[in-house]
Structures are given as structure tokens and as C-alpha cells.
Amino acid sequence: DAGITQSPRHKVTETGTPVTLRCHQTENHRYMYWYRQDPGHGLRLIHYSYGVKDTDKGEVSDGYSVSRSKTEDFLLTLESATSSQTSVYFCAISGTGGLNTGELFFGEGSRLTVL
């Protein structure tokens, strides 16, 4: 199994509070991704990173920011959480970012509830 750890695995918070989710990998993979999973929507990309300090937006990036100061860590921050951000968040990594048909490896998910 790919070494991907997400923390926290479960969190309940209140509207307006900041929240940071952490993804840690031990595979030294270049590409890291944050997705959210919601019923009827499947997985939607929030942000991704293609190297240290190199990030880009996905299709649902509003209200989220990310940082990657080390190869192994990719942080997702909700500056002011809203109820619409209640979701299950998945981190994924890829060695090649899809080039040469590389696959994605997923963490176990972080369930966030915003009251």
C-alpha cells in the first residue's frame, strides 16, 4: 500500500472557524491532490501540487487554500468553514501526475462536518 496518511480522519467544527487537513506521504511522489467526495458528484478536484511550493486550482477551489512546503506534506485549509464544505476529503498522490499513465494512490479520507 502507498504510504499516505491523512489527519484528522474525522472532524466536527462550527461555521466560520478555520480548519486544516493534512496529507503526509512517504513515497516521495511529486504530485499530490486534494479531492472532495459528495453524493451525486463523485470526486471533484480542489487543488493539486506538482512540486514543493507549486500548486494549482482544481474545479472547486473557492473557499480553499493549500500549501506544500515539503515534498511529503500537502495541507488543505478552509479559512472560514461553511456548511457547504461538509464532505469527505481525499488526498491522492502520483509519481508521474498521469504522464506515462501513472495511477493515483488515495488516502483513507477525512470526514469533515461543519455545523
Next chain:
Amino acid sequence: GDSVTQMEGPVTLSEEAFLTINCTYTATGYPSLFWYVQYPGEGLQLLLKATKADDKGSNKGFEATYRKETTSFHLEKGSVQVSDSAVYFCASNTGNQFYFGTGTSLTVIP
């Protein structure tokens, strides 16, 4: 832009029944195609993949063939088991972006 469409669920089958989950894609280039499976409480894991037209991906009795002419990548299994109960996601990849379908929930009853 690129996208993936897969049949809506949920799908309920009896053990040993034949399974088909339809998946079609739109892409500006020549994507690789994937099926991922998600068991309850877990992240997604790769089930099979195909990287070019007419390739067949297979794993654990599941198969899917990359059909460029119909832009499809349907998942099939000849005889499902209770342990196959999960959510299945079709996905495509172009460059460093991955696109996922909405998922199809499969329940296999004994």
C-alpha cells in the same frame, strides 16, 4: 473540457450474476482510462486501467476494453461475489489531471 459519465446506481445483483457498469468519456486528447473501487470506509484503489485504444484492462475477474470509436470503457464481470459490493468509479487522465465519474454503488446479495 474532459469529463466522464457513468451509469447511475445503485445496482443490486444476486451472487454469480453478470455485471456491466457503463462508462463513457469525453476528452480533447488521448486519455488513459481507469476503474477505481471504493470499499466502505476506505479510499479509492485502482482496479484496472488501459492506456490506449483497444487495450483491455483486467483484474480480479473484472475487465474493461478501451473503445475509442464509442468513447467507452465499460466494466464487466462474469460472476459477481458478495465481496464485490463496493462503489466503482470510472476515471480518465490527460496530462496531470484526472477526471472521475460520479460512482456506481454495487450490492451483491447471496
